[in-house]
Amino acid sequence: MSITLKASDYRRIVEHARACLPNESCGLIAGRLEGDARHVEKVYLLDNPDACPEHFSIPPKAQLEAVRDMRALGLTPLGNFHSHPSTPARPSGEDINLAYDASASCCILSLAEEEPVLKCFRIERASRTTVEEPVAIVT
Numbered sequence: 391m392s393i394t395l396k397a398s399d400y401r402r403i404v405e406h407a408r409a410c411l412p413n414e415s416c417g418l419i420a421g422r423l424e425g426d427a428r429h430v431e432k433v434y435l436l437d438n439p440d441a442c443p444e445h446f447s448i449p450p451k452a453q454l455e456a457v458r459d460m461r462a463l464g465l466t467p468l469g470n471f472h473s474h475p476s477t478p479a480r481p482s483g484e485d486i487n488l489a490y491d492a493s494a495s496c497c498i499l500s501l502a503e504e505e506p507v508l509k510c511f512r513i514e515r516a517s518r519t520t521v522e523e524p525v526a527i528v529t
């Protein structure tokens with residue numbers, strides 16, 4: 391179980407997260423599955439309608455448009471990402487409560503330190519289990 395992300399997409403996620411400060415930012419990731427390895431091919435940067443430093447939600451209309459775009463490009467929805475402006479890259483209690491899909495990669499970018507930290511997880515809400523999915527940033 392692993393996930394690879396292009397360096398250019400990683401930079402876009404970091405820039406988006408910084409542009410959304412002090413609030414959390416969010417988005418969706420799509421790409422290809424290769425066994426249990428996931429390759430992110432496209433990142434969708436979305437607005438956080440909650441406009442809050444501690445919450446996010448994926449706006450349904452933008453999600454629908456993103457999923458339509460994924461279908462048109464033949465990409466598989468892989469999961470989502472959001473930022474933690476001042477806390478570590480670990481799922482919060484609320485992140486676990488909102489993890490409706492245990493097969494989705496839930497990626498969290500922490501801006502708490504000077505150097506951003508990205509971690510991805512699979513979250514099983516019922517058992518409140520989180521498993522970290524190693525991320526490789528590739529050029």
Ligand SMILES: [Zn+2]
Binds near residue numbers: 472474480481482485
């Ligand atoms: Zn969170």
